[in-house]
Amino acid sequence: MTETERQHQLSVAETVDAAAAQAGAATALPPDDPLHAGGETRSQWRDIWRQFRSHKGAIVALVLFVGIILFVLVGPLIWTIDPTYVDIRARNSGFSAAHPLGTDQLGRDMLARLMAGGQVSIAVGLTAMIIAVSLGSLIGLLSGYFRRLDAPLMRLTELFLALPLLPLLLLMVTLFREPLSQNFGPALGIFILIVSAIGATSWMQAARIVRGDVLGLKEREFILAAKSIGTPAHRMILRHVLPNVLSPIMVAATLGIATAIITESALSFLGLGFPPDFPTWGRLLYDAVDQMIQYPSRVILPGVFISLTVLCVNYIGDGLRDAMDPRIRGR
Amino acid sequence: ERGSDGALNIIMWQAPSTMNPYLSGGTKEIIASSMTLEPLAGMTPEGEHYTRLAAEIPTLENGGIAEDLKSVTWKLQEGLKWSDGSPVTAEDVVFTGQYCMDPNGGCSQLAKFEGIESIEAVDDLTVRINFTDAMPDPYSAFVGSQSPILQKVQFENCLGANAPTCTDQNFNPIGTGPFRVTQFLTNDVITFEANPEYRDPAKPAFATATVKGGGDAAAAARAVLETGEFDYAWNTQLAPDVIAGMEQMGRGKVSAAFGSLVERIHVNLTDPSSSHPEGERSTEAHPHPFLTDPAVRQALSMAIDRQLLTEIGYGTSGQPTCNYVPAPEAWASDNTECLTQDIEGAKALLEEAGWTVGGNGIREKDGVQLRMVYQTSVNAVRQDFQALIKQWWSEIGIETELKTIDASVFFGSDPGSPDTLQKFYADVQMYADNFEGGNPAPYLAKWTCDKAPSPANQWQGENISRYCDPAYDELMAELSRTVDPAERAEIGKRLNDMLTKESNAIIPLVYRGTASAHSNTLGGVQLNAWDSEMWNVADWTRVSQ
Amino acid sequence: MDDKPLVSIENLRVEFETSDGVVVGVRDVTFDIKPGECVCVVGESGSGKSVSSLSLMRLVEFGGGTIAGGRLMFEADDGRVIDLAQQSLPAMRDIRGNQIGMIFQEPMTALNPVFTVGEQLTEGLIVHRGLKKSDARARALEILRQVRIPEPERRLDQYPHELSGGMRQRVVIAIAMACEPRLLICDEPTTALDVTIQAEILALIDRLKREKQIAVLFITHDMAVVAQMADRVVVMYRGNKVEEGPVAQIFENPREDYTKMLLAAVPRLGEMTGKSAPERMRLMRDGSVSAPEPIIVKDPRPLLTVRNLTTRFPVKGGLLRRTMARVHAVEDVSLTINAGETLSLVGESGCGKSTCGRSILRLVEPESGRVSLDGTDILALSPGDLRRARRDMQMIFQDPFASLDPHMKLYDQVAEPLENFGIGSRSERKDRIAALFDRVELPRSFMRRYPHEMSGGQRQRIAIARALALNPKLIIADEAVSALDVSVQAQVLNLLMELQGDLGISMLFISHDMAVVERVSHHVGVMYLGRIVEMGTRRQVFENPQHNYTRQLMAAVPVADPRQKKISEDLKFKPIPSPIHPVDYQAAPSVYREVAPGHKVLVEPSTHH
Amino acid sequence: MLTFTIRRLLLAIPTLLFISLVIFLLLEASPGDPLADVPLTVPPEVRERMREALGLGSPWYVRYVLWLKQFFWVEPLYWFDQAFGTQFSAGMQRIISFQSRSPVFDIIAQRVPQTLTVVGFSYLVGILIAIPIGILSAYRQYSWFDQIGTFVSMIGFSMPTFFTGVVLIIIFGVKLQWFPSVYDTTLVVRDWDSFLAQVRQMIMPVTVLALYNAAQISRFMRASMLDNLRQDYVRTARAKGLSERTVVLKHVLRNSLIPVITVIALGLPTVFGGAIITEQVFKVNGLGQLLITAIHGNDIPMVLTLTFMFAILIVLFTLIADILYGILDPRIRYD
Ligand SMILES: Nc1ncnc2c1ncn2[C@@H]1O[C@H](COP(=O)(O)OP(=O)(O)OP(=O)(O)O)[C@@H](O)[C@H]1O
Ligand SMILES: Nc1ncnc2c1ncn2[C@@H]1O[C@H](COP(=O)(O)OP(=O)(O)OP(=O)(O)O)[C@@H](O)[C@H]1O
Ligand SMILES: [Mg+2]
């Protein structure tokens, strides 16, 4: 019997057609029904997407998230009021046709401000989170995996944990604000400054968590097995270690977005943020806290947007995590 | 009757860090210490002097001030006692002067002792202060809560470099005021009890007082106006509608006292552009490309609606103003023409000066575009002002980029930082400033040519606008020679007008009061912008609503 | 014997949902077990044996399966007959561990890595028997002794990863038997055990069965064990039961082709007597038996030489986990493997065979010694060179599930070694992997699956395919075929030998199955307590065993003939010496006596009497 | 492990020295001025003199070494003297705050109790509610409990405390008047009444902080539990007939604890660091408020000392976390 024939035979048995297999088993050894042998692996990402699709919460969250993104990106094209335009006569107005979501204390249109603010907040939140989480995961992976790097990297982490944030940020502004805005233009320059400031000061938790998990994982036998087939370190980390520590990373990422959005608003109070007339969700929220009783919608709206974004990201993260976990996949 | 009204609760959201005003120049410390420590004389809300420990205010008439203006003699009241029961003597006053003037002590109130040659005790109750030169305004040292009298016995070992080691003394100074400290937790809480030795046996009405720190202005106002947990809140600078909302609860109200604080915009007459090498930015080496044009400066001022700014930012605790020196009465110039906004006029002015609108709506002349960076410290009201003013300026064709800086950086004069007030690496900047006591002369003296900040003086100059007019310098010199109060005031007004309406180097916006909230059950409160707000705390009582 | 069955499985059908759709694990299985009876389930690897037994415990649900049909009738201890498939979870809880005990197939992953053996062992006792901690510990100790774990006191405080494969398996057995359940499900309980211990374990189970009227469901691939243990045999094939009958009938009179093929493939000890070269396995395909071809290497040249290899593990204790003692896992071992030849290592479970293999590959760092592969000194290599050197030496791990990355598809797992060394283009790799799947008898559709979606034997084949992917010069096969049914085992072994013949691969074959060892090896080393006690050509060792331990081993090999039952004989338990010594212990060097050219026997230190 | 611990403790000394140097240099380099608070009316010469009186006249390395000496030598001596009535530290300069001109350590000692009661307690509460919620959410993944837990914790985490705190104050302080909006740091618990008062004033800040902490910890707990719930050893535990409770709370939990321990261990030093915003909202003048006022006032000795003590705690707690990893997972090896 040739190899191919044998393969056919095995495939037949594996097909889901129970009746045929039953008959085959009852009578003789497998019939030689030629059937295509499913050889290739389907793309892993397609698989993950398929699985992700079946996660109701994640899909709802994804749709909502896309909605939010459209709101902040496409919205300003439709609702063209300048978010910084001061219309002093219309100040503190409630919901109306001219200002569907009202105006603020200077008569700036809240809808336009929420849209403009969302662009910044989401961009900052996502980018800073990505920076923090990748940096954190990288350092965590390296120090967990390479015993020699562990001590220096963890001491570095301790150093960063210990640094007082405020002076550090102030120093960063002093040193980098001008060069950055000269090289990248004021808006992009400040954006880079903000995301790197947030990123550079919030990777430590992820690093510690990842390292802790890697330490345990490293002693698992499949890592030993991978070593025995000559897997080089980088591939070992990327293919064997990283997927197995993904779920805490996912959580860190979700939480990271929330912190980044809030931190951004805190930064503007150090003069580190975008120009003061430029809205962001965090700042809209902060500015309105004092007037919470008089104008509750001004706190609620940005608050809802922040929470909604974070919730969406959380559910998407959950869905992704489930989709990546082969043991859950398929159910 | 002393001690009959129970406890007085005060909230100061910026908490006092010490009870010794000589070690910290902050208003919060001065207010707290004024409950315990007293000067020889204080200022009334109207800006007049009144006696505290002194028997009378020395004047030329009563011979307290020497004819040559080179000395002043103070007489203490008789029978004054420190809260520990010992008598107050002239030695204590002499010692206090010695304490602050010690070169190693780093005394914050040293400016008050400027020009003093010596202080001597003439007898137990008489002190004479000798000046090196004739002193037109001798009411400086020991006048106002900034320079109260310390007890010699207590502070004897705290001179000079030892000053900071005397924690007990600095936190628990023995004083003559209506209250004495029972517990001092720095930056947190101070508890007081009525001073049993206070000179008026019927006062204070409260048996104890607590000064609580922490939180922010809104929280402090809320604690007085909404929850009623506190009787008095200092510095409740909030948006007018927020205050109005809180006052609706009917528990208390916010009132303001007007001193000399003016919120204003400074125009940079030198070029802050980063194209110049470090050390030459914002120095007279490079005049500003367009702000040196008086028309532009005037247009900037004309485009502003000060009335609206006041309404939005300060409500009743502010007044629109065109003056740099808004008070005292005698010194305030009747300069009011800037109070009405005149956008069209501003446009016309610019047009006339050759600044024409370019393609993008920005005015330009000879390739110079009217684009500015407008900086200020982080503060909600200031940011609202920035937004409004930016809009008005854009209406007259001037584009503005806004920038905010953390207050501790902006007001900290660290020569290493590019973002300080003194460096002024922007085209215009906004902040508020005032002078203490009743003498605006030193305040006006900041604007002479030689005081422009530059690398030469480690950026420590006070002439922030880099305003330089020989005529001004000359007039200033004349002021320092003049003694007659009326004449002095006249010169002061001229100087004020030169800075504001004539040159528009300073664009005043709002004459600000200091707002404080107090409960309706607290009687006797009389705000005072010229002295500590607690100046008359001895008279405060509990009243029923 | 009671005639009412204790359990009866009726038309069981179990399905799994995978990314490729529904996979049927068990199609239609019906059989029953009476108290005091041992039913052996044999059959092809992946035919649904484990799934059936997991269904009985209602544990398939936790692995993603569903009982799609059928009934699982069980007579509870109060006499009621209940359908396990319908029981509530709390009711199942009382049955699991208490009335039904189960020995899991892959012991490494079945044990919780962070609890000591003792803790895991006493848990069930405390829950079901209400014992106090100390009593439970005493009982645990007793069971560990029964399953012949050396130094049970110490082992109680060790963690699973510190035990050898066989010890872990015995721990799992002990857990299952702790509460003396009425039905004991044994899923390949002795694959990792050497024959002497296997015999003892089998005897233990047999005794329980007889004395306590326990019903035993025994799943195994070892037909000899079946012959020894079974009262009845159920043969499974691709999710179905194909044949059932009393053991003698199945062995002597099989009806189904599959059963016949299975029996034909069973290697028997002594078949090779008189032959000097190993031969391929007998395989019955299409009713004919393939002819044996001896594998002779023309001029043997040493590929791997190991000299005085010593590996020790620290034993930690106390809160701060200080090193209290050391396990002398491998002690002064020397061996040589010629290119294209197979050296088999046999020996007691826990004697250090796996550690020896791992030390050679430097997967654990040996304490001292010399290893040279084709002239390169492995122990002196830098990490980078070591990685490159691994292209030539591959290991098949003893516990396949633990050695597969749970997050990776099988295709990627097999492709990985190729990618690591940049071998072939994408499509070439694909072809090569497809061919590897074919050769280890796995359908190509499995490429898309994940390790947990496979049966034990299937996983083992993936591990083999992965090791073969690189065409290494040396393969260390650690119990590489123990989880395979005899026919697949024969195919896989033939594949290995074929490759050996074609490519000159050398093999260090670690196994407990003496019949297989006899068939495949050129040389045999017998290990005991970390040392090689006897070493020689296969013939020398098998036909003229010199060391006491070797003889014992030979004597304990079960016979695949239900008429020659050996296990009922009383076995004399010998105390097992311990490889754990204090930190400052000085081990004596091994001294050998040469019996015949190439046949060496350990004389000093004498460990076994 | 013992050698590991000792080695790490020894290594901690140079680490901490280095950290202190970096913090010092950072504070030196960062813009800001201890005299920012001094009114603008004070002339520059006076400012200069005040600056010198703060010791800012000497070069940075001199000040750094002086600080080191004060921190490691003078202060311990001083405490020793306090405890045993000796006089070793007489005449030595302790670390003095720029702002209040009083010894930094005295102020810190004043602040520690209120920080520990409010922030520490809320952290404890946070952990105590987070762990069960995390476990249950994972065990019943996608049940309504999990959904609500997820919802609440994500809202709780994404809403900054400056917002939730003020909302609580407005509802419970202003409208209902149940709890005081200002925390009284001078309250001494002496009897039942003062105890009640203490409880009342702690409820709001503790709630706000606990919610925030719990949200974070429970997410990590849940994720990690989910990872472990599907392992084969869980099947074995079930096969033993253990109750689900034991299976989850013993077998799965212990395997899942490493990320949670990390988060908790990283969070504990921040208890000492105080909760800046919450402390401000509720006027609990703890270490957070101390630090922030010191930073705003550029009180270098205070900031340096506080952050350095913070660094010591961080180093200590990461070490503890590392030791705990080893205890939780015996496979982890450090040597
Ligand atoms: N979780 C799962 N998901 C999908 N398929 C599964 C799963 N578990 C088992 N299977 C499939 O079910 C079939 C039966 O598996 P089972 O484990 O019962 O085999 P087995 O008879 O025990 O084999 P072996 O002797 O190799 O252990 C196999 O084809 C296997 O691939
Ligand atoms: N990581 C470890 N830590 C401590 N001891 C270990 C470790 N690994 C193995 N051992 C011990 O080393 C000895 C030899 O183990 P090894 O796995 O090599 O045995 P083996 O011969 O392969 O046995 P089996 O046939 O049962 O698999 C055993 O006593 C075992 O307990
Ligand atoms: Mg199986």
Ligand SMILES: [Mg+2]
């Ligand atoms: Mg082994």
